[in-house]
Amino acid sequence: MQEQIRPRRRLDSPPVLAVDNLSVQLQTRQGTARVVDGVNLEVWPGEIVGVIGESGSGKTMTALSVLRLMPQVARIVGGDIRLSGTSLPSLSDAQMRKLRGNRMALIPQDPLSALNPVQPIGRQVGEPFVLHRRSRWQAALQQAVRLLGAVHLPLPETRAAEYPHQFSGGMRQRAMTAMALALEPDLLIADEPTTALDVTIQAQVLRLLGEIRDEHATAILLITHDLGVVAESCDWVYVMYAGRIVEEGPVGRLFAHPSHPYTQALLNATPSIELAQTELAAIPGRIPSPYEIGPGCRFADRCAQRLARCAQEPPLLPVAAEHLARCWLLEESRG
């Protein structure tokens, strides 16, 4: 069998985003919690990479760390983040500001609360031109109208003068996407961009992300808890659990041969048309609190196939070429 090689990886240039052994800690009254623990991930040009996991898995914290927009209590305590080879954690705040909205941009989860309620849409969409290109507002507004048209918003000229509350959910997410796209960033970070939208609108937004990738070879990091979204739009997927990456690989391969019990459980918990008649298997138990993580496999408490050696955490083990899973079962089966 021909093993699939990550098709957009290139040898002559670094990935757009390389997260290298990243650890992020929260410092709160309850103590110290390592919410992102030794995470490695890459996004190559023209690739849509999914990071999937339930709430508390550390996926959003990973994404916000890239932009350095984490909450104040969070701190990067180890590892590196490189944007096209430039190490970000060592940059000053002013240098980070030059990159944000310019070479990397965010599409947030809830487009209503992410838009300023007292500013017209056009002004918000055009602002990156003023911030980074020193455009005059008039020119920036023209750019905003162009961008709103590019994300298929009807009547962009009229709509640019309206306020967020006059927009529907799908239109707001289009506006947010237009804003993120404004300066054609190398990296788009979409944090659950479809969660707040209904299903038909979700499909439109995902299609839009695909278009952007195809037209500009933009690298897109898509954070989601929805396997359907990953299956529909991603090339590559990382599964996160309790701050760790537990499985990674090309989407088709990973969905066909899920190799970590957590990924298997996630797939079993997802409704599909074929399985509509059978009962969905909820995953028993809950994600461990980041304040009380032991040395063993973090999924062990909820795992039906746990072994004695799960008291020690496994490394990421190869399932197939470029398909890795953090589970001892892979060694057991190989005998």
Next chain:
Amino acid sequence: MLRLIVVRLAWFVPTILVTSMVLFLAVNVIPGSAAKAALGIDATPQAIARFEHELGLDRPLYVQYFEWLAKVLQGDFGTSFQNRVPVGPEILARLPVTLELALLAFLIANLIAVPLGAFAAYHHQRPVDTVISAIATLFGAIPTFWMATLLILLLGMTLRWLPAGGYVPFADNPAMNLRLLLMPALSLGVVSSALLLRIMRAEMIEVLSSDYIRTAFAKGANPSIVIWKHALRNSLIPFLTVGAVEFGWLFGGVVIIEDIFLLPGLGSLVLVGIINRDYPVLLSSVLVITVVVLTLNLVVDLLAAVLDPRQVYARSEQ
């Protein structure tokens, strides 16, 4: 927007009517009598009866009220019991003094509250926030008259930077007018900045934690653009409402402050009215103050509607 103005103006009439009734009752309920105040405690019962009969004070209260109201509506504020001078022109002459003082004090309060409140909010839970909040609490705990005394001692007597009292109309000598009003305005403004600062800080903290602020940072905006262009307008909408209430409070505080600084404003007229039980003076000046405060509330409501596109939208939908 036009609808909003019309509706608010229509509410004006009943509000003022009710206020005038409450005022009239309150003034007549307070102990002491106009006759005794005017004629002295040694006045004979006959003299008191004659005085009250001449001024119509022996008639039922509601008759007096409606008579007074009818006259006020015609622009006649009556004549002072004390010196038989028409009250209307007196109020007209004093209103600008009080208005200028209150506006100046309000300006000072906001100049302290808005930037410091925003600054504290941005540095939420850091030492500078604690210091600013503590100062605000201190300011809020100081009574205005004591603040006035302190300022007179410090700026007036010790440093001799500012005159300790008196008044010159703005038209005669603008510089001197402002020098004279600065201390009274500071006494009121600093004290009233305390509440405004805390409101500003609380609103700003809430706004700064919202998603659209993260969006602004994600676009690469620096903190000052985020605060002044993205957060301030959102924080001002609820802040304004409190500001209007605070302005009403300022107008109340004016009474004592004008007396301390020898300002010929409405506040000192109210004080004279109370001491002399001079009902026409007292009633009319308080009524005028009420109208001013209500007008300001109206302006603030309209301003909030201008600042918040959602409000105009919601109201035009109705």
